[in-house]
Amino acid sequence: MNQPQPDRSKFAPSRFKQWLQGHEVLIDLSITGLVLCSIAIFVIQTYPIAPELRVILDRINLGILVTFAIEYFLRLWAAERKWKYFFSVYSLIDLLTIVPFFVGLVDISFIRVFRWFRILRLFRFFENRSWFGRFTTNDTVIFARILLTLLAILFVYSGLIYQAEHDLNSKNFQTFLDAFYYAVVTMTTVGFGDITPISEVGRLLTVLMIFTGIALIPWQVGDLIRQLVKSANQLRVVCTSCGLATHDLDARCCKYCGAPLPIPLPNTEPGLGTNPENTNAHRRLE
Structure with missing residues (x-):
């Protein structure tokens, strides 16, 4: 009985997967740099800037988006169990961040909210133990991951509330800093009341922020304190x-x-x- 021969093609998925694993650190560093660059572009575009600069930033962002889409499909193609990879957490995060790539030039305003989830791609970088094991401790990685979780939650909520309120309530939500300030004040349950949402989506997001601030932030801060105590021993x-x-x-x-x-x-x-x-x-x- 003939045994199935392994695919030795130069472009076989298994060979490409080995190449990905061999260049994992370089790829993760490159993707992390692109994520940070795209985040900076989102924030800058919430401020009054010259039209020429806005066009340049849009083109850079489009190039980053195309790069993310290509990387996603290559990883899916190289995966041995494609359906399992497709429904994995990191795959869903990657898919969520490239949704604008699929809609192309279609003007669907709510699609723009997905760009704020791009910061979640940074969590993949902290899974590279071979990289962090050489330069830092495992506890430091956990410490950084907790801080990233808190910052990611604030960033996503800031982007969502800005997207929901800017067009209708530009007096209060002029820039990303206004939205970030509102997210911090709301999630810490301080609530100064100097900035208030007027749209139904904005008010719903405010409720979710309060619930998240009450439930998730104390939990993350508690983990952070426990990690500091553990590191001291x-x-x-x-x-x-x-x-x-x-x-x-x-x-x-x-x-x-x-x-x-x-x-x-x-x-x-x-x-x-x-x-x-x-x-x-x-x-x-x-």
């Missing part, structure tokens, strides 16, 4: 095998790959001996 020793930099104080092997850790010998200076408290104090994170 960990050992910083870089594993020579996988690069993981933080471990438990009593660890002798890496908790990720199991390799022995290059832990320094206990302090044996006169008067100190091998007191575990002195040893642990010497090994704590600074």
Whole structure:
């Protein structure tokens, strides 16, 4: 019985997937730079700028959008289980951010709200453990991810409320800064009352902001505090095998790959001996 031969074509999905994995760091850095650039363009375009500059920014944004669309379809093509990849979280985020690419030149105003979700693509960057393991600790990555979550929530809500209120209520929502200020004040339940929405969509978003501020932000801040406390009670020793930099104080092997850790010998200076408290104090994170 003939066995199916693997596809050895130069452009086979499996070979392209291997190429993606081999250049993962470079691709993630490039996509992150494009995301930050597109976010800056969105914010700049909420301010009064010269028509010539606006045209240039629109063309740059279109180029970024086309790049995101090409990257999305290439990843989908290279995936072994395409339906599973299609319904994965990161795939849905990528699809959400390239929705304007599918509508082309059709003037559908509500489609513009999807551009504010493009910041969510930054979460994929924090999944690259091989990159962060070399330059920072695992706890630092978690710390940065929590901060990114808070900023992403504020940014998305700011963009949505700006999109909903700017045309009808431009006196209060003139620029992105006005929308960001309103989102921060609303989600922290301060509510100065100097800026108020007048549209039904704006009021609905305000209700969602308040609920999010009450439920999600304290949870994220609590995780942030717990992570800071945890980091203060960990050992910083870089594993020579996988690069993981933080471990438990009593660890002798890496908790990720199991390799022995290059832990320094206990302090044996006169008067100190091998007191575990002195040893642990010497090994704590600074």
